[in-house]
Amino acid sequence: MNDRHIVKSYDRDLEAIQALIMKMGGLVEAAILEAAQSLENRDEELAERVRANDRAVDDLEQRVNEEAARLLALRQPSAGDLRTVLSVMKIGANLERIGDYAKNMAKRTGVLVQMSPIEGSAGAIRRMSMAVEAMLKDALDAYIQRDAELAQDVRLRDMEVDQMYNALFREFLTFMMEDPRNITACMHLHFIAKNIERMGDHVTSIAEQVIYLVTGELPEDERPKADRTAIDAPRA
């Protein structure tokens, strides 16, 4: 086996892992949108499907890790290739977490359909979900194209998601104070909003891995954060 052969075989292995990541990404993108849709349409069947589909995402992450470990053990990659393999594993872990949040969202839909809807909340949640899904799509495109600029753009857009979350947090507090019968539903909706905000954080991590892959360095500045509910929540 000559060197060229080994290199080709390594590239092929790496491409196979990246294909798994892309498959995961596609499933997770669909899960985000469908979870929001099931909430808005009070569609328990769709919510159930989102929950069931998460299993496939978990299985894919497991395969990514196994393939990556096998690749590291067999091919003894150089520093640059090593960086790629480690990034792939981190991206897989981030996608798995985002999938978990979508699953959790779908679970809560099952509870929320049994309560009176909170005016305007499902639409706001859908807009937030769509923003995160679009970020994820771009983060994965940035990964495939090794586009650090697009990744940086994704990273900055996370601030908007944080701002949407802050606005919703305040709105839910107001609804709860107005009528205690809203409290349980608002608690669940608030959880959902927080989970979407966390999805945004994981997408940001993926974008940062892309920047690391391309430039060899993680972004130096503190990640921009706009979830300020822990600091300046309205007082009751």
Add this chain to the structure above:
Amino acid sequence: MNDRHIVKSYDRDLEAIQALIMKMGGLVEAAILEAAQSLENRDEELAERVRANDRAVDDLEQRVNEEAARLLALRQPSAGDLRTVLSVMKIGANLERIGDYAKNMAKRTGVLVQMSPIEGSAGAIRRMSMAVEAMLKDALDAYIQRDAELAQDVRLRDMEVDQMYNALFREFLTFMMEDPRNITACMHLHFIAKNIERMGDHVTSIAEQVIYLVTGELPEDERPKADRTAIDAPRA
């Protein structure tokens, strides 16, 4: 350089990384307890210290990743050693997340001290924190001693943390319904309780890494979960 020399040097490198993990673990354990303490004593200074100290945890995780990547690149470890290095990186990531939750808890203490205390809540939060801290201690001991049985025990104890969280969730809902002036404080306390519950999940992940390291397989059965608030929350 003969083989024995290489092996020794590899062991030394791995030990150095494990020492970093243990240092992270110690800092994170302290952060969990101090965050709970700052809440209970309404001690803003301590809360501020917890927030500042998280930086050291983040820096250590960065070092763990760098050292592990260097080790992988230079030493071309065998399958078993590779597994150890990858586990160390996962454990580092889990510790970093637990540290983040403790920091977030300390942030909310700064908000909560400005509101009327919610009866009994700080004590309940402290008990939950102590349970998670004890689990973390045992998970790290299990790691150092490669003790799969102890790790399995930690994994099962996470159910108790989930049950404590469920009880608190219901209690906070009741407080909010009784008096709308409790809503904002209860939202923050609820966040804190949820964060501690998530810390428990990350400790469980560490325990599962230990089981994987010792047995070569991740636990087959679904991780036991007792957070049922998404399924059977009390109705308003």
